[in-house]
Amino acid sequence: xxxxxxxxxxxxxxxxxxxxxxxxxxxxxxxxxxxxxxxxxxxxxxxxxxxxxxxxxxxxxxxxxxxxxxxxxxxxxxxxxxxxxxxxxxxxxxxxxxxxxxxxxxxxxxxxxxxxxxxxxxxxxxxxxxxxxxxxxxxxxxxxxxxxxxxxxxxxxxxxxxxxxxxxxxxxxxxxxxxxxxxxxxxxxxxxxxxxxxxxxxxxxxxxxxxxxxxxxxxxxxxx
Numbered sequence: 001x002x003x004x005x006x007x008x009x010x011x012x013x014x015x016x017x018x019x020x021x022x023x024x025x026x027x028x029x030x031x032x033x034x035x036x037x038x039x040x041x042x043x044x045x046x047x048x049x050x051x052x053x054x055x056x057x058x059x060x061x062x063x064x065x066x067x068x069x070x071x072x073x074x075x076x077x078x079x080x081x082x083x084x085x086x087x088x089x090x091x092x093x094x095x096x097x098x099x100x101x102x103x104x105x106x107x108x109x110x111x112x113x114x115x116x117x118x119x120x121x122x123x124x125x126x127x128x129x130x131x132x133x134x135x136x137x138x139x140x141x142x143x144x145x146x147x148x149x150x151x152x153x154x155x156x157x158x159x160x161x162x163x164x165x166x167x168x169x170x171x172x173x174x175x176x177x178x179x180x181x182x183x184x185x186x187x188x189x190x191x192x193x194x195x196x197x198x199x200x201x202x203x204x205x206x207x208x209x210x211x212x213x214x215x216x217x218x219x220x221x222x223x224x
Contacts, residue, residue: 066158066168072195073151079202080148086209087115087141090134093219094122116142130216137212140205147198156190 088107097103110118116138123134155171172186 066166068192069168069190069195072192072199076148076151076195076199076202079199079206080144082206083141083144083202083209084112086206087119087138090209090213091115091119091122093217094119094125094134113142113145116145125221126216127220127222130219131222133212133216134219137205137208140208144198144201144205151195151198157187 088103091107092098092103095106097106107115120135120138123131123138126134150170156168157171158166158168160166168190169187170190172188174183175186176183
């Protein structure tokens with residue numbers, strides 16, 4: 001079983017899926033242990049596997065075996081870059097930064113999650129209605145960022161079921177049974193519908209920003 005960590009992907013569309021494109025060994029070369037009967041056996045199946053030093057095992061996640069998931073993950077990354085662009089523009093307006101170099105320095109040094117908090121704090125300088133609208137939008141970005149991070153920084157593993165179907169799973173944090181002193185991985189099946197819904201959420205966030213900008217820009221500073 002392959003465990004591949006999907007690292008943070010650049011917003012350029014050309015390189016989005018390069019980390020997902022290892023070749024899959026022919027089915028005849030796969031270990032019989034890769035055949036599992038039910039989803040309920042997955043935790044015990046993984047527990048029996050011995051990790052290797054490398055990222056590949058006898059089952060590999062490939063672009064060819066799960067092309068729809070790969071495409072949807074790539075679409076999500078591109079949509080997220082648009083959300084990031086909106087957030088950086090809003091930061092520039094609220095901080096009165098009109099120089100691209102200065103903005104680049106700030107954005108480079110402020111971690112993504114921190115930028116949410118910075119923008120929310122800067123919104124406190126604006127009038128009440130504008131402030132509330134900005135903070136409501138930032139809250140949407142913050143919630144989406146948590147889900148985006150889950151997709152991009154999780155470990156993925158494909159498992160072939162006894163019916164011959166290969167399913168892609170997201171390996172989450174281990175579930176600890178403190179009573180019995182055991183642990184098993186938290187596995188969630190990656191669903192195309194969930195990725196499509198999330199992409200639609202990101203599109204809506206960008207549209208909400210355009211409405212925010214149209215209704216409140218230039219952002220009036222609250223009079224003390």
